[in-house]
Amino acid sequence: MDGIMDLVRRKSASIALIIGVFVFWELACLVGGISDIVLPRPTQIIASLIEYWPAIQPHAAQTLFTTLVGFAIGVVIGILFGVGIGSSRLAYDTAYPLLVGISSIPKVAVVPIFVLWFGAGTVPAILTAAIISIFPIVVNVATGIATVEPELEDVMKTLKASKWDILWNVSLPRSMPYFFASLKVAVTLAFVGSVVAETVASNRGIGNMMMVASSTFNVPLVFAGLFILAGLGVGLYALFSIAESRVTGWAHRKDLAVT
Amino acid sequence: MSLALAAVAPVHDDDAAAHKSGMSPLVSHTRPFIEFEKVSVRFGKGDRQVQALAETSLSIHEGDFVALVGPSGCGKSTLLKLVGDLLKPSTGHVFVGGRELGATPIRIGMAYQNSTLLPWLTIRDNVMLPLKIVPPFRSQFRAKRRGEFRDRAEALLAQVGLAGFGDKFPWQLSGGMMQRANLCRALVHEPDLLLLDEPFGALDQFTREELWQIMQELWMAKKTTVLLVTHDLREAAFLGNRICVMSARPGRILDDSPVSFARPRTIDMTYEPDFVALNQQLRRLIVEARGGTGIVQAGGH
Ligand SMILES: Nc1ncnc2c1ncn2[C@@H]1O[C@H](COP(=O)(O)OP(=O)(O)OP(=O)(O)O)[C@@H](O)[C@H]1O
Numbered sequence A: 001m002d003g004i005m006d007l008v009r010r011k012s013a014s015i016a017l018i019i020g021v022f023v024f025w026e027l028a029c030l031v032g033g034i035s036d037i038v039l040p041r042p043t044q045i046i047a048s049l050i051e052y053w054p055a056i057q058p059h060a061a062q063t064l065f066t067t068l069v070g071f072a073i074g075v076v077i078g079i080l081f082g083v084g085i086g087s088s089r090l091a092y093d094t095a096y097p098l099l100v101g102i103s104s105i106p107k108v109a110v111v112p113i114f115v116l117w118f119g120a121g122t123v124p125a126i127l128t129a130a131i132i133s134i135f136p137i138v139v140n141v142a143t144g145i146a147t148v149e150p151e152l153e154d155v156m157k158t159l160k161a162s163k164w165d166i167l168w169n170v171s172l173p174r175s176m177p178y179f180f181a182s183l184k185v186a187v188t189l190a191f192v193g194s195v196v197a198e199t200v201a202s203n204r205g206i207g208n209m210m211m212v213a214s215s216t217f218n219v220p221l222v223f224a225g226l227f228i229l230a231g232l233g234v235g236l237y238a239l240f241s242i243a244e245s246r247v248t249g250w251a252h253r254k255d256l257a258v259t
Numbered sequence B: 001m002s003l004a005l006a007a008v009a010p011v012h013d014d015d016a017a018a019h020k021s022g023m024s025p026l027v028s029h030t031r032p033f034i035e036f037e038k039v040s041v042r043f044g045k046g047d048r049q050v051q052a053l054a055e056t057s058l059s060i061h062e063g064d065f066v067a068l069v070g071p072s073g074c075g076k077s078t079l080l081k082l083v084g085d086l087l088k089p090s091t092g093h094v095f096v097g098g099r100e101l102g103a104t105p106i107r108i109g110m111a112y113q114n115s116t117l118l119p120w121l122t123i124r125d126n127v128m129l130p131l132k133i134v135p136p137f138r139s140q141f142r143a144k145r146r147g148e149f150r151d152r153a154e155a156l157l158a159q160v161g162l163a164g165f166g167d168k169f170p171w172q173l174s175g176g177m178m179q180r181a182n183l184c185r186a187l188v189h190e191p192d193l194l195l196l197d198e199p200f201g202a203l204d205q206f207t208r209e210e211l212w213q214i215m216q217e218l219w220m221a222k223k224t225t226v227l228l229v230t231h232d233l234r235e236a237a238f239l240g241n242r243i244c245v246m247s248a249r250p251g252r253i254l255d256d257s258p259v260s261f262a263r264p265r266t267i268d269m270t271y272e273p274d275f276v277a278l279n280q281q282l283r284r285l286i287v288e289a290r291g292g293t294g295i296v297q298a299g300g301h
């Protein structure tokens, strides 16, 4: 009972905060007389969301599509590399510095290169989303696999377990909390990637729609695009959070440092 | 208790029996089951080199219960790892069943001081883990995990006092309960050899004594060869058929003597004069091995 009350209290506090921010925003714009060319009020944004919905909807679908496809590619490649690097001490020590180096490059800087290679359109957006989401996944999966307790490994080895047995029965399940933690980060990053690529080099997607809207000074529509992005991002984050608590509930019973 | 033990016996299915009989010619009765021949172990290279184990020779016969005691850091765990083929000797040879280590396929069960149960599996699934990996069980795992194997895990759990806990997760159990489950996991695949590294070290005295008794019952039923590393001299004398005392690092076997108290031993027996005298003798040996006077100094542990 206490737990439920506690949950309601915590949730209601954050909902109240969100509503409070919007109310403050609305009032500040009204009282301060801020022009809607500079900062539209939330009600105006919602109005334009409704007004332009038929035009927005295909762009939103396009962005969601490129993000998810890119993210899926990123997850597959990320898991493969993560398992490879995490399973071998040598690979871990060798590849980790390179990984850190690459992951500190702002990935959006590669958009022009993708455009050069594949032309403007969907492909650069997908690839940007993929490449931006790979690294957190690789690093986390590799960490999860490389940090299996040596005692546990000893027990498995005395059972004459093969590398594959150990990976399948111990390392992979063990790295799931790390993996899901990185999924939540990666999916939001994937949005950043696809939207930036759309902004720069595409005639479809929310990023492109916002570019066009801002060039015609339709500022409420620009903000409507932001709202859509926020909604999609939060939605996917929530989806993976739920999946996480389903799959890795065991991990939240004890302290587990997830980076 | 003996009834409960009989219930676990379906182990003698065809493959397991074949495995056992396949073993017998290898384990000739003239040669010991496990034999250390002038084995030494060094860790590291150059200046940083550490000699963990001095030249050691040791024989363990099938069905022996060897307790290994000695000062901290003397190489007990190292010796255990050698037997488990987790570590290669720097010099010398380890023979199992008369052949070089690794040549004879033996089944090993292992338990450490900290329970290494997998937190995402139920206790029952944890106990069944070796059956998923070790032949011949592994090939039958899919078919039998819901029937025979499950019953076997449950029967073992019941034997260590964990009946009804099969569906719980490790984090729902106390330390003592986890260690019981850990013991079940080490035994479920009917090992030829049980390697125990301070398995009861982190438990309170009463739980520990209870687990000694359980351990003794299990051993008396199966006569598995056991190598037990412990810091507790009472534990060594209660459980062991033989106690090997090791010297400080680099470790070697200082003393190797049989323990002849009749089984089943009881906790009360550990307070009788003979038993206390044995403990004192062991204690003196280890104090000497540590190079101390026996007077505990502050922070000297
Ligand atoms: N992987 C390793 N690398 C370097 N040195 C090691 C390694 N493993 C063990 N040693 C050293 O070898 C010696 C023996 O270690 P071991 O773990 O066998 O001791 P132990 O008798 O089990 O001690 P304790 O009773 O405290 O568990 C120790 O001095 C330790 O520092």
Ligand SMILES: [Mg+2]
Residues within 6 Å of the ligand: B076, B077, B078, B197
């Ligand atoms: Mg040790």
